[in-house]
Amino acid sequence: MLQASSWPTAILHLDANAFFASVMQAVQPKLKGQPVVVGAERGIATAISYEAKAYGIKRGMLMAQIKKRCPKIVILPGDYELFSLFSQKMFVILRQYSPVVEEYSVDEGFIDVAGLRRPLHCSYIQMAQKIQTQINQELGLPVSVGISLSKSLAKLASGFKKPLGITLVSGPQLESFLSQIPIIDVWGLGPASSSYLAKFGIKTAQQFASLPESVFNKQSRLKLNKSHWEIWQELRGQVVYQINPHAKNHYQSISKTRTFRPPSGKEQIVWAELLHNVEAAFEKARKYGYYVKKILIFLKTQEFRYLSTEICFLQKEQYPLLLRKTIKAAFLKIFNSRLVYRATGIVLTELSETNQEQIGLFTDLPTIQTNKAQALYRVLQNNQKIDFGTSLYLPHKTSEPHFHLPMLEI
Numbered sequence: 326m327l328q329a330s331s332w333p334t335a336i337l338h339l340d341a342n343a344f345f346a347s348v349m350q351a352v353q354p355k356l357k358g359q360p361v362v363v364g365a366e367r368g369i370a371t372a373i374s375y376e377a378k379a380y381g382i383k384r385g386m387l388m389a390q391i392k393k394r395c396p397k398i399v400i401l402p403g404d405y406e407l408f409s410l411f412s413q414k415m416f417v418i419l420r421q422y423s424p425v426v427e428e429y430s431v432d433e434g435f436i437d438v439a440g441l442r443r444p445l446h447c448s449y450i451q452m453a454q455k456i457q458t459q460i461n462q463e464l465g466l467p468v469s470v471g472i473s474l475s476k477s478l479a480k481l482a483s484g485f486k487k488p489l490g491i492t493l494v495s496g497p498q499l500e501s502f503l504s505q506i507p508i509i510d511v512w513g514l515g516p517a518s519s520s521y522l523a524k525f526g527i528k529t530a531q532q533f534a535s536l537p538e539s540v541f542n543k544q545s546r547l548k549l550n551k552s553h554w555e556i557w558q559e560l561r562g563q564v565v566y567q568i569n570p571h572a573k574n575h576y577q578s579i580s581k582t583r584t585f586r587p588p589s590g591k592e593q594i595v596w597a598e599l600l601h602n603v604e605a606a607f608e609k610a611r612k613y614g615y616y617v618k619k620i621l622i623f624l625k626t627q628e629f630r631y632l633s634t635e636i637c638f639l640q641k642e643q644y645p646l647l648l649r650k651t652i653k654a655a656f657l658k659i660f661n662s663r664l665v666y667r668a669t670g671i672v673l674t675e676l677s678e679t680n681q682e683q684i685g686l687f688t689d690l691p692t693i694q695t696n697k698a699q700a701l702y703r704v705l706q707n708n709q710k711i712d713f714g715t716s717l718y719l720p721h722k723t724s725e726p727h728f729h730l731p732m733l734e735i
Contacts, residue, residue, distance in 0.1 A: 327503075327534055328474060328496035328562035335439040335449060335472060336568065337423075338479035339456065341415065342467040342488035344432035345372030348411045349401050351465030360395050364388075365402040366582075366623040366631045366670060372403070375488055402631060405580035411464060418459055422452065427568045433483075435476055435568050453491045461489075474499075476566045477559035480512045481530070496562055503531035503560060513556050534560035576613065581606040582670030588627045590665045595624065596656060599669040600645075603652060606671050607645045616641035618675035622652065624659055625668035632659040641677060 341347065345363040350356040360380060364371035370386045380395040391398055412431045419426050422445065425437035442448060447455065453470040460468050471482025473494040482492040482502075494502045509519035511530050525547060527533050534557060540547045541554045549557075555565045581602040589595060599622060610617055618641045623633035636655050642648055 327499040327560075331495040331497060332439070332449075332474070333496070333562070334474050334564055335437070335441075336474065336476055336479045336564075337436040337438045337449075337453065337456075338471045338476065338483040339415075339419065339434055339436070339460075340469045340471075340480075340483045340487075341432040341460075342469055343372060343374050343378075344411075344466070345403060345408055346374035346377070347466050348408055349404070350374065351411070352407065354465075356399060359399055360397065361399045361401060362388075362391055363401050363403050365400050366625070366633055367403075367621060367672070368631070368633060402582075402625065403580070405582065411466065414464055415460055415466065415468075418463065419456065422456060425568055425570050427570055435479065437568050438472065449493055450491065453493070457489065457491060474562035475559040475564050476568070477512050477556060478562065481506055481510065484510070499534070499560075499562060500531055503534055504529055506530035508533055511556060511560070513552060518553070530560055533557065576615070576676060577674075578676065579606050579609050579615075579673040580670065581609075582623075582668060584625075584668040586667075588665045588667040590662055592660060592662060595660060595666045595669060596653070598666075599624070599656060599671070600652075602669055602671045603645050606673050607643065610673055610676065611643050614678050615673075615676040616643055616679065617673045618677070619673075620652075621672040621674065622655060622659075623670050623672075624666050625670070627665040627667050630664075632661075634659050637675075641679075 346361045349361055349363060350359075358376060359374070360377035360382070361374040362370045362372070362377050362382060365388070368388055370382060370384050370388070370391060373382050373384060377391075377395065377398060380398075382391050382394060382398070388400060391400070408431060412428075416426060416428055416434060419434060419436055423436045423438055423441060427435040429435055438449065438452060441452070445452060449472050453472055457468055457470055460466055467488045469483045469487050469490040469492075471479045471485065471490075471492045471494070473479045473482050474496060478494055478499070482494050483490070485492040485502075485505075506529060507519075508514060508522055508528055508530060509516060511519075511533065514522075522528075522533065527536070536547075536557065539545065541549050541557070558565050583598065583602055585594075585598050603620075603622075606620075607617065617638070619635060619637045621633055621635045623631050625631055634655050636651060638648065638651065645652065
């Protein structure tokens with residue numbers, strides 16, 4: 326028996342099912358029940374509705390492949406501002422049940438619900454049902470809920486039944502539940518560790534959790550590390566990973582997009598609109614201390630066609646002023662003066678909290694340029710926008726002061 330006590334702790338994990346696609350279905354009710362794929366701006370599927378999954382569509386598939394597999398598929402661009410708004414509203418609902426809530430990602434979170442059965446006048450299963458129903462009624466989103474003794478167990482429980490699943494795993498139920506979980510599904514292990522453990526006959530979460538503590542000694546032939554030790558404890562119902570109720574400050578990507586009016590086919594105007602998003606995205610990246618290695622820029626035509634390209638920089642950067650020539654060259658590859666555009670956007674990826682690269686020759690010049698850009702942005706960071714001089718072409722007026730840099734060399 327891994328854990329005899331039923332509920333020494335109680336952690337709830339909520340997972341919004343097919344979140345991006347579900348948000349688009351929520352704001353466009355006519356899409357309910359239809360196969361929907363999000364990711365038109367990238368040319369690949371970034372989110373898939375359950376109706377689309379039934380056709381065998383998976384994340385990362387090219388749009389051309391998706392259309393062949395499902396001709397009636399509805400392909401939509403990602404509206405990241407809308408996704409963020411729905412996420413915020415979802416977490417507002419969760420905080421109505423407990424003050425200890427961790428926003429683990431845009432579409433999932435952990436809640437400490439221990440000791441709340443009496444104040445809320447409901448059992449844990451009733452609590453899960455209330456949360457699920459409220460989010461579905463107020464936001465139109467399907468969510469799955471898992472409740473167990475640790476974060477790892479709660480996350481496994483929420484993924485056990487999808488969509489709209491509810492799974493509770495108490496102490497006495499651990500062995501039976503974990504025996505149904507393939508080792509690769511355990512949070513934090515991944516394909517490499519799972520493949521390695523399988524060589525020793527460990528193929529389920531229950532087999533891993535039942536290992537004796539002695540296997541974590543340095544002399545053990547399994548050669549397990551600290552992360553394995555922590556996961557092992559979590560699966561046995563011991564809390565190692567604490568719930569962090571502080572505001573989320575970690576991102577895997579940062580996106581900015583904006584529709585502008587009137588639509589335009591003029592290069593200067595579309596370029597100006599794109600650079601507005603570029604600066605806004607990089608400003609957010611700097612706020613959280615990120616350096617950027619890769620970006621995707623896209624243009625949306627009046628006919629809702631998306632043109633996009635990815636750019637991988639030679640070194641990680643924080644200041645788009647240093648990247649303006651590279652970004653402009655990429656922009657010109659996808660811009661067509663015969664088309665009319667209504668929106669531009671950017672996605673920052675491969676974010677890291679350090680700019681350390683392998684040291685090579687001729688590194689002094691980039692360092693000098695970076696230092697100059699850093700000083701310039703620092704001076705202008707309060708109520709100023711650096712826009713390469715492009716706001717001179719914007720068709721709309723703004724009350725924000727801008728610092729124009731059409732001819733600046735640094």
